[in-house]
Amino acid sequence: MLEIKGLKVKLEEEDKQILKGVDLTVEAGKVHAIMGPNGSGKSTLSYVLSGRDGYEVTGGSASLEGEDLLELEAEERAALGLFLAFQYPVEIPGVGNMTFLRTAVNAQRKARGQEEMSAAEFLKVVRAKAKTLKIDADMLKRPVNVGFSGGEKKRNEILQMAMLEPKMCILDETDSGLDVDAMKLVSEGVNALRDAGRGFLVITHYQRLLDHIKPDVVHIMADGRIVKTGGPELALEVEQNGYADILAEVA
Amino acid sequence: MALDDRKTSATETRLAAMVMPDVGCTKDAREAALARVRAMGLPQRRDEYWKFTRPDTLIQPEAPEAALFDAGEEPMFSDVERLKIVFVDGVFSPEKSDDLALEGVQIDRLEDVCCKDDHWAEDLYGALEADGHDPVHRPLAALNTAYAGDGVTIRVTGKPSKPISLIYTHEDVTSDVFLHHVVRVESGAEATILENGPAAARFNKCMEIDIADGGTLHHIRAQGRDHERRAVTHLFARLGTESVFKSFTLTVNGVLTRNEAVVTLTGDDAVAHVAGAALGDGDFHHDDTVFVTHDALNCESRQVFKKVLRNGATGVFQGKILVKPGAQKTDGYQISQSLLLDDDSQFLAKPELEIYADDVACSHGSTSGAIDEDALFYLRARGVPRDIATDLLTLAFLAEAVEEIESEELRDEIIGRLEGWLERRRG
């Protein structure tokens, strides 16, 4: 599904190499987790994959179902089925959450040559999905993420994911700022989307999210590289011993 | 104070090209206004109040030509149930207008003010304009009072069932038009006045609004989209106790627009909101000059002005809140913002607060910036193409001003037009 080979990325504005050769393949139906210390390049990887400006790819490749992602505009990658749940969802005053969702859903459908969703159908679907995430009518009406609590923002990300039904979901620290109940809601939302045709890349600091969203593969990222890959037990090891041991071992 | 020679000569050159209409009982007011024009002199480029906007094409004897523009759409407010009053190049058209009779309001043509004895507007014509030159001169408004060829007087005595809609059509590429309206909202009465259309090649319009205690007036205007048209407008509003005045202006296109609003809160607990949204492209120059005076207790005022500028367009905002001694518990708010879609466009702002009372809450802010790149990426990452995302953010930027319109129907009309124009611009 997602294939990243030797990906090297520096900042456009300054001479700072952030990703130093990332190799990673996520198969359809699998959940991969990336853990790693702060500043190791996890968010940068998610941004570069989804097409944010400001980065320069200096080597390597990234593709989704064989399509070269790096050649495409951000919106084209989204239409292809790539989704990033942001670590810091953006507040957009003046744009209603519903308008935003419907514009996004229909823009993707249009890009794929599908018919747009009618207002009535959209409303029905969005209400049902919002309900399972405990997102009330008021949150749907309010401007995108404006005045939302940390947990509400993250639930809103998952609602967008549920509406857009992407093939490849990247979740960047979706657990940060969540209390136990919200963590459960979000995890249930993610688990409900798990199926054989969909891949997940879950970026997290903590094991606790992985208790709810069980990964098939766990990667450790440090200083712009994947330094270790293993099964779910790797996450437990990090939980118990921190990164120091692993980093020392691979150094 | 003696005027300098250049100012005097420019003023006399302009006046030499004018003929004072013989409109009966407004004669004294017109003569007095002409004396004001001569005393103040017409604006010159070096005048402090005109430092961001060149007045020369507004005061030269001939109106610069303005090509007609086919917008390819129904005129604004076409679907709104309203009483239509149509002016073609500044001349009232009885054929195109509706019957002026409407319950709760008395509407007369300016020329009829003279024919009727003791017409209510007789003492009001030019009065608010005459009061509106302290501390800054507005000679183009006095010029209007002296020379206005047409206009209506609107006296709201009840709650008319529909808006009064002033429609200004433009057919003559060199028309130079002066219109003057006088509005009086009586105690407890409430009405909505709409204005739309390009009006003329060069349009000078003055509206004097006197709102009695407990009266309410909504004013929504959409200035015509003819690219080459010029307009200088003045709105003088005087508010009594517990009265409400809410004005919104949409401006798209037009090579030069200067909209001045002079609002004075003279009665306690009055509320005045003045808002504007402008979309400008290329040689568009748009100036909002607003002066709000608090001269009573516990009044609220809001100024909300938003401009979207691209391809070298210029936006100007000069806004002032003056809180007079004793105007305690004043709640004053002023925001002026521009969204610059490229590096060529510019926004020039002069926000001012002048406060002579100690128990007041006043805030003002002015910003100028590009599209929020984080918001743009967020939208694009959800699959919204860049141009649509930009338009969504543009509408969002204008929203705070548009939301000043209380009527949902009229608000939706404005938003719908904005959406349509942005969409067509995308091609």
Ligand SMILES: Nc1ncnc2c1ncn2[C@@H]1O[C@H](COP(=O)(O)OP(=O)(O)O)[C@@H](O)[C@H]1O
């Ligand atoms: N736009 C940027 N400007 C400056 N430094 C950046 C920028 N983006 C990322 N970095 C730097 O790159 C490194 C990786 O950051 P990030 O990808 O956010 O790490 P992580 O998500 O793993 O915490 C950090 O040292 C960070 O400071």
Ligand SMILES: [Mg+2]
């Ligand atoms: Mg991060």
